[in-house]
Amino acid sequence: MRNTKNLNPLPNKNLKQSGSFGHAQSRPGGVSLTVTVLLAGSAIAALILASVSAPSMLPAAPIASTPMPATSPSPEVTLRSGLREVGLTPINMAAAGFSAQQVTSVIEAASAHLSTHGEAFRLGAAGVRTARQQFADLEALAQSGRASVAQLDALALAQSTLAQSTTSHAEAKAALLAAALDGIPPELSQTLATVRFHAAWEVPAQYKVVARSEADWLHLREALAESRIMAASGQAPSEGCTQFLGDADADAAVSNAKARLEAHSQAITDAWNTAAHGN
Secondary structure: OOOOOOOOOOOOOOOOEEEOOEEEOOOOOOOOHHHHHHHHHHHHHHHHHHHHHOOOOOOOOOOOOOOOOOOOOOHHHHHHHHHHHOOOOHHHHHHHOOOHHHHHHHHHHHHHHHHHHHHHHHHHHHHHHHHHHHHHHHHHHHHHOOOOHHHHHHHHHHHHHHHHHHHHHHHHHHHHHHHHOOOOOHHHHHHHHHHHHOOOOOOOHHHHHOOOOHHHHHHHHHHHHHHHHHHHOOOOOOHHHHHHHHHHHHOHHHHHHHHHHHHHHHHHHHHHHHHHHHO
């Protein structure tokens, strides 16, 4: 007889193996179906987690803004703006010789007038500003040589609109002044008118109570600038500057206005602010 050995069989690679999610048959090449399932599940979980935690790549929908309703300024703002526009400022009224009581009376009368005509006055002022800007823009375009025929036609219309709106608002300002100065002595009103007329010259208010030629206004402005610069540097101004300013200050109207400003400017300002706030 031939002897035979009872050999232990080698493990069969094709036997079923247990996995975490059940049993799967191994495939040639050593890649387990179970591993494939596990890897696929992990990838899906990672994608889900990323989609939750990562910021969205889609642009956010724009949030519609709610337009704010247009509001008119308060009566106080309209009053103070109107007073300044017609030159009824504390410094002008102090230089002209108004008392604090007269300042209060003027502002109360202006407030009463604007309580009826304030909105029209405000719109008129805004219309002048808009027309002036439109005209300036079109004029600059025409001067550059880049204006079309339509824009040149619009320039002529803008000029006409500016003239009309300026005239209309000038009438509104005249009406406000007449109402505000009703009852004020004529000589006081005339002095104020002189100060207001010279408002564009950047010199102290006392010099605005008298009329001057344009050459004298320029000379006065230059002399004041020289005096200010020399004083800041500790030097004396030129003899011509000193003489010119001395003559200007010696004018009775100027010296009186300067005295009024030094004595009553603060009281006039306080009365103006109180009356303008209270109306």
